[in-house]
Amino acid sequence: MKWNSKIKQYGTFKSISIVLSKLFKTQIMKFHYLKLNIDYSVALKHIEHIDLDVKELTYNDFLLGDKTVFCGKKLELIKKRCNDLSYKVYGIVENNKLLYSTWISLDKLSLPIVGSKYTLLPEEGLLEDSYCHPSVRGRGLHSQMNFFRLAKLYELGKTKCVAIVLDGNMPAYKVQMKSGFNNLGYFYLGTLLGISVCTLRKEKYDNQ
Numbered sequence: 001m002k003w004n005s006k007i008k009q010y011g012t013f014k015s016i017s018i019v020l021s022k023l024f025k026t027q028i029m030k031f032h033y034l035k036l037n038i039d040y041s042v043a044l045k046h047i048e049h050i051d052l053d054v055k056e057l058t059y060n061d062f063l064l065g066d067k068t069v070f071c072g073k074k075l076e077l078i079k080k081r082c083n084d085l086s087y088k089v090y091g092i093v094e095n096n097k098l099l100y101s102t103w104i105s106l107d108k109l110s111l112p113i114v115g116s117k118y119t120l121l122p123e124e125g126l127l128e129d130s131y132c133h134p135s136v137r138g139r140g141l142h143s144q145m146n147f148f149r150l151a152k153l154y155e156l157g158k159t160k161c162v163a164i165v166l167d168g169n170m171p172a173y174k175v176q177m178k179s180g181f182n183n184l185g186y187f188y189l190g191t192l193l194g195i196s197v198c199t200l201r202k203e204k205y206d207n208q
Contacts, residue, residue: 028190028197030167033205034181038161040154042180046147052136054148057091057101058082065098069131087128088156090148092136099136102145103128104153109162111198113189118202120162125153127163127176142171146179184208 059082062070070078081087086107092100105126109118120126127149132141153161163181165173177183187200 026190026192026194028188028192030186030188031200032165032167032173032186033184033200034163034165034176035184035205035208036150036161036179036181038150038154038159039180040151043147043151043154047144047151049140050144050148052092052094052099052141054090054092054100054145057089057093057098061091061093061098062101064093064096065101065131066133070098088152090145090152091131092141097133098131099133100131100141100145102130102149104149106153106156106158109164109202111164111189111200113191113196113198116189116196116198116200118200121160121206123157123159125156125158125161127161142175143178146175150179182208 059079062075062078078089081089081103087103087105089101089103091098091102105120105128107120109120109126110116111118127146130142130145150161161181163176165176167186184205187198189198189200191197
């Protein structure tokens, strides 16, 4: 099931290359650096269409999620974020089941590689990862919750928003483009023969 979802998301060639690269401790991925100026009125207009109850989540809400998704290191990361005031998480719980979760960061941009942490500008917020239960997919929640997060960031004093999208993840990229993001450039992240590599120079995009 996981393999089929990876192929659907990234394509057969890219999925196979990811597996092979792990065998040789070499995996370099390309990411797009996206940014926008938050338009609060536009965000509010889009979230009017959300027909499910959205709330701020707690760690215990994730214990109601899919056990194959929310387990081990994933839950450890969630607990760490829930205890960090610079993170906020929102989502949908219905009938004791976690249907949706989505994060924002108010202070830092952390990448999945040791030592790759960047400080956001005071006016910036970051869209972090989202999860959608299969039972509510196809209802436009990713797009609606994107605007929900933009509205929340604005209410928390942020006027700009950053998003990082893996090259080839077209569903995520399309959602961000429809939300009004601009693609400012790209960078590479990963490991080369076991050595961490990150080419992001955030200061290059700070004034854009």
